[in-house]
Amino acid sequence: MVMGPLLLVFLLGVGLIPPTLAQGYQEFLSKHHDANPRGRDDRYCETMMRRRGLTSPCKDTNTFVHGSSNNIRAICEDTNGEPYGIGTSKVVMALQKTHSLLLLVLLTLLGLGLVQPSYGQSYMYQRFLRQHVDPAGRGGSDSYCNLMMQRRKxxxxxxxxxxxxxxxxxxxxxxxxxxxxxxxKNGKMNCHEGVVKVTDCRETGSSRAPNCRYRATASMRRVVIACEGNPEVPVHFDK
Structure with missing residues (x-):
């Protein structure tokens, strides 16, 4: 049975999942910590995502936390510097910390749709995200298509x-x-339809890789996607 993201956030908030100072902690620092960033623009993101090994395949969304790692660890500690969740008194104390910074940040990310479901780790799902999902993109222009088609490989x-x-x-x-x-279109019965905001990118017919050129069309239209898994997640854009 898969733990839902909201349940995971709750457990983190009340301290029932203690932080790890070993492999998991190092992995967290590798993916999310950059104490002294040099710039905070698109180039910074592209460089850091590649440098931290998050582009094979392309991770759709990632957050880098700037500042001391001690400040990050402090989120997981009580006033005595001990992890929450050790002993009954610590659990009670942890319950009073449900509005801690960690919980607030995670809930905010969930609300914005920036944290993906934990069950979405399959290759097909990740490929669907890379090729077809851009929540914050304005889209609608040829330059958008030219850039995004190249950026999304x-x-x-x-x-x-x-x-x-x-x-x-x-x-x-x-x-x-x-x-x-x-x-x-392939005859299977695992497709579903809905109406969403999209940008369609169509190749001009005269360009050559890797310098491909596209014409953009923005609209709110019906789309058909194929879904798989339990629970189901999108794995293919049908039309």
Whole structure:
């Protein structure tokens, strides 16, 4: 049975999942800690995501925390410098910390759709996110398509002729998987449809990889996606 993201946030907030100072802690620092950032622009993100090994495949969203690692650890400690959740008194104390910074940050990210469901680690799901999901993107312009198609690795060897970017958070996209099943183009019955904001990128027909050029069309339209898993997550953009 998969632990839901809200339950995980609750357990973190009350201290029932103690922090690890070994491999898990080092992995957290590797993915999320940068004490002295040099810039906070697109180039910074591209460099850091590549340097920290988060681009094979491309991780859709990641947050870097700036500042001392001691300040980060302090979120998980009581006034005596001990981890929450050790002994009954510590649990009581931890229950009083449910509005701690960690909980607030995680709930905020969940509300914005920036934290993905824990069950979305399959290759097909990650590929769907990379190729089709851009929640914060404005889209609608040729330059947007040219940049995003290159950034999302769809022009490296040949120009992908047509691709759609969905400008909705992953929770809304995933909710499409709970609608009535319809037939996919391949004949399977695991497709679902919904109306979302999109940018369609169509190759001009005269460009060559890796310098592919696209024409953009922005709209609010019906899309069909294939879903798999339990619970179901989107794995393929059908049309």
């Amino acid at each position: 769809m022009t490296s060897y040949q120009c992908k002729y047509f691709n759609t970017f969905i400008h909705e958070d992953i929770w809304k996209i995933q909710s499409i998987c709970s609608t009535t099943s319809i037939q996919c």
